[in-house]
Amino acid sequence: MKWYVYLLVIAALIFLMLYSLINYHRHYPSLDTFYNEPGKYAGARAENCGMMVDKTNDGFILRAGVNKILVRYNQTSLRYPLLGTVCVLGTYNDGFIHAEAVRLNDFIFVKYFISLLAFFYVVFVFFREWKITIRGFKPRGK
Amino acid sequence: MPDWIVHVLIGLILIEIFNLKPKSLVLIGVLLPDALIKLELFHVMFPFPKYLFMWLFQPLHAPIGMALFTVLMLPFFKYNKAKTYGLLAVGWISHLVFDLTGRHLMQGQNLLLFPFSWVNIELGWVWADEFYKADAVFLVIFLAVIWYNECFKRQKS
Numbered sequence: 259m260k261w262y263v264y265l266l267v268i269a270a271l272i273f274l275m276l277y278s279l280i281n282y283h284r285h286y287p288s289l290d291t292f293y294n295e296p297g298k299y300a301g302a303r304a305e306n307c308g309m310m311v312d313k314t315n316d317g318f319i320l321r322a323g324v325n326k327i328l329v330r331y332n333q334t335s336l337r338y339p340l341l342g343t344v345c346v347l348g349t350y351n352d353g354f355i356h357a358e359a360v361r362l363n364d365f366i367f368v369k370y371f372i373s374l375l376a377f378f379y380v381v382f383v384f385f386r387e388w389k390i391t392i393r394g395f396k397p398r399g400k
Numbered sequence: 401m402p403d404w405i406v407h408v409l410i411g412l413i414l415i416e417i418f419n420l421k422p423k424s425l426v427l428i429g430v431l432l433p434d435a436l437i438k439l440e441l442f443h444v445m446f447p448f449p450k451y452l453f454m455w456l457f458q459p460l461h462a463p464i465g466m467a468l469f470t471v472l473m474l475p476f477f478k479y480n481k482a483k484t485y486g487l488l489a490v491g492w493i494s495h496l497v498f499d500l501t502g503r504h505l506m507q508g509q510n511l512l513l514f515p516f517s518w519v520n521i522e523l524g525w526v527w528a529d530e531f532y533k534a535d536a537v538f539l540v541i542f543l544a545v546i547w548y549n550e551c552f553k554r555q556k557s
Contacts, residue, residue: 259474259481267471274459274468277515282455285518286507290451305506308450323450342529347505359505363529369403370441372535376404380431384424388477396478397422 289325292350299350306355307345307363310338317357320346331357342366402498403531404431409538410494416545420487425477429491432469433461433499437509454509461499462514466492501525501534 283291289306292299308322317331329346339362348357388395411430415423440454459465470488477484499510503524512521526534 259471264472264475267468271459271465271468271472274465274515275456278458279452279456282451282458282518288451290449303506305504345505361505361527361529363527366529366531369529369531373404376408377431380408380424380427383427387422387424391478394476394478 287350289322289327293325296350296352300352301349303347303349303358305345305347307343310344313338317354318344320344320355328354329357329360330354331360333360336360337362339366340364341368402502402526402534404434406531406534406538407431407434407495407498409535409542410498411491413538413542413545414490414494416542416549420490422487425484425487426491429470429488429493430495432488432492433466433495435460437461458509458511459514461496461509462511463493463496464514466496503527 282288287299287302287304292302292304306320306322306327308320310318311321311326312319313336314328317329318336320327320329329348331346331348342363342365345361345363346355346357347359348355387398389398407430408427411426412423414420415426420426436457437454437460439457440450442450442453460469467489470485470492473488474481474484496510496512499508500521500523502508502510502522503526504520504522506520508520508522510521511518513519
């Protein structure tokens with residue numbers, strides 16, 4: 259394949275990645291988006307997943323990336339997720355999220371751990387079939 | 401979103417059924433759509449800008465992004481280019497198709513029509529934390545396929 263084809267593909271990928279990064283907040287407003295323009299996104303409905311860092315009388319504190327926010331959720335039986343994260347569907351308000359639904363992702367860290375095992379298996383199979391040379395990967399036995 | 405064990409099992413099932421070789425190309429393809437987008441998981445351990453990586457690499461979890469990214473992988477393999485592309489594509493297509501079974505409150509990562517549409521397309525069968533159900537089902541299917549192939553080979557010989 260000609261070098262300019264690769265250049266075009268790289269340019270197209272960079273365009274798609276930047277397009278995604280610049281426009282996602284219009285479709286899926288994140289906590290970052292809300293913190294940057296709280297007035298604009300007040301009342302917007304969104305899903306946020308992260309760590310439940312503390313429980314309060316009327317809900318809990320959610321940490322999603324670098325941001326923390328109070329989630330108001332009126333359910334007395336709410337507990338911390340077991341080895342996992344929490345996802346919240348709700349509307350942004352001044353300083354808190356009013357939750358419609360909360361999903362505890364119990365044992366989701368176990369999922370990430372066993373996924374690592376699958377990754378190591380794929381790496382093992384890969385290097386059983388391919389050898390590294392200066393010009394790239396070559397099938398073993400050729 | 402199912403775990404990688406399920407994706408790898410599905411890849412292995414396809415490899416067994418269609419006798420795909422070299423099988424590592426299918427298995428690499430199986431993990432490709434998640435490989436970069438999973439950098440967002442750093443947010444679990446560290447105060448990390450979660451959405452930066454998630455949305456930066458989101459196009460690589462869509463058919464158009466994967467079709468382009470696979471082209472960039474070709475120079476790294478001294479092998480038949482069409483076959484390399486095809487086997488990698490079998491892997492990532494199986495990944496994207498099986499991700500359709502996922503269930504989310506609202507926002508999944510199956511933007512199959514990206515960049516033309518931002519709609520998350522999914523069937524909503526399995527929550528992310530119910531990965532063990534899919535693991536069990538596909539482990540049984542994988543073992544059944546292996547058993548069938550062994551019986552078939554023995555009958556032939």
